[in-house]
Amino acid sequence: MNKEQLDLMKNGDGFIAALDQSGGSTPGALEGYGIPESEYDSTEKMFELVHKMRTRIITSPSFSSDHILGTILFKHTMENKMEGKYTADYLWEDKGILPILKVDEGKEDKANGVQLMTEMKELDDLLEKAKKHNIFGTKMRSVIHSANKQGIKDIVEQQFEYGKKIFAAGFIPILEPEININSDEKVECEKIMKEEIIKNLAKLDAEETIMFKLTLPEEPNFYKEIIEDPHVLRVVALSGGYSQEEATTRLSENHGMIASFSRALLQDLHVDQSDEEFDRILKGAVKKIYEASIT
Template sequence: MGTLDQTQQMTQAPGFIAALDQSGGSTPKALKGYGVSEDAYGSEAEMFDLIHGMRARIAQAPAFTGAKVIGAILFEQTMDREIAGMATGDYLWQERGVVPFLKVDKGLEDEAEGARLMKPNPGLDATLEKAASKGMFGTKMRSVIDAANPAGIAANVAQQFEIGKQIIGHGLMPIIEPEVTISIPDKAEAEAILLGEIAAQLDALTGDQKVMLKLTLPSVANHYAPLIAHPRVMRVVALSGGYTRDEANAHLAQNAGMIASFSRALAEGLSAAQSDDEFNATIAGSIDSIHQASVAG
């Protein structure tokens, strides 16, 4: 599974994971935040060219290195493209010391029992073979919890681990992401149920199977400490989930052993109109603050 250096970096290195994996549905919003309105592109192809330009600019910023950014999650198109004349995954690891992951889910089903499971993904094995051939260390897949409904949460976590085992079978490290929506009134209750379901699934893993977890910043600080300590867990990372960067960093700093995996909160303040010096200074400030919050615990 990756190189020994990559495994060691993802297990032990201080730092955080950059989530650069907005796909078709979320790209217009990401571009808008970057100061590129929808009338700036006339097709999906042009839209993806623009978002790749933004991602390449982030990846080439002087501060974007494994010293603080230990990994990055990519959209499949980003993996298939190049940065500075190199395949994106090779560029990230060989030039920047950043371990690459691939987003592999195909979006969400409609809500049922307070949860939104992942859509069927019949081409997953082929995608995983390609990811391994392109130097990806692991994968990420997201589903959503919208209520403290035990049946919905159990189904959500069971699906994540079932597909996670398929991913492990390809020699890749799955990042399992059952996101709890931050605005729901019963968030703490949902997180209590989620903790139990994840722990049960971890205890059922066999052989040398391990996973990473990407979880919403919990309502109760250190709620996920048992998962961070679990021998089947390589790392627990946090999603920003709609919090501003300052809010997300403040929550993260209260959770020992949990590190960031932020997307929108990482890109906050970046603009297509910035000069390279302005852009690089802004991303450096973002990286520094998220890194500090990630190592605070």
């Protein structure tokens, strides 16, 4: 692994921009950007439009390593170019920002109060492609809806199982067992999940290093033990449907936790904005999220 990149992620000030909407979530992202589904009639056209949106964001002067440590990409974005370079190379070589790849293939139907990740049948091939594209790390998401001990245990163990495999392949894995912010049992879910994470961290070999992307907790600094664990390079927060205002307020109360926001970063950007207005709005969002991340 690249020591410079590891040091940047471990010690750098900033946050991770999540631009990894996949096939299922891309229509919503485009809708929020001002492009309704009526404006495209194929998956190919949809991905072309979202790549243009992401290119506009990433190439903006406001999107820089002064505030942003890494960017999570969807496979389609990794395999496409910006400014004549493959996206990951453009991010690292031109922007000094670490490229991270979403690797999960979606979620199973809800069972035991959770949605496990579907089996990653293409993971080995995807990691080979990621290596060729100079990807730093990966991210994979599953969702916890209720405080079912067995379901949460299964989710955490699955995340760690894949995480160990990804680390062995030469990447830093980001484990994302998201807790649904609308769950009536959110606090209890957090308690069970934290206990399971700590159990699994204790089983890691000394050199194994991972990251976590976790829903902002109800109790400030609730994940302090995880943040301080020697196996954990960084703990980042997902906005999970919270508005930019609420997400940044909650984040600022959790010391040592940095943002990995998508909706809270992009919520006020629009396809019809002039480049000047677009950059100004993006700059404001970046600054607000950055300041909450360095508290």
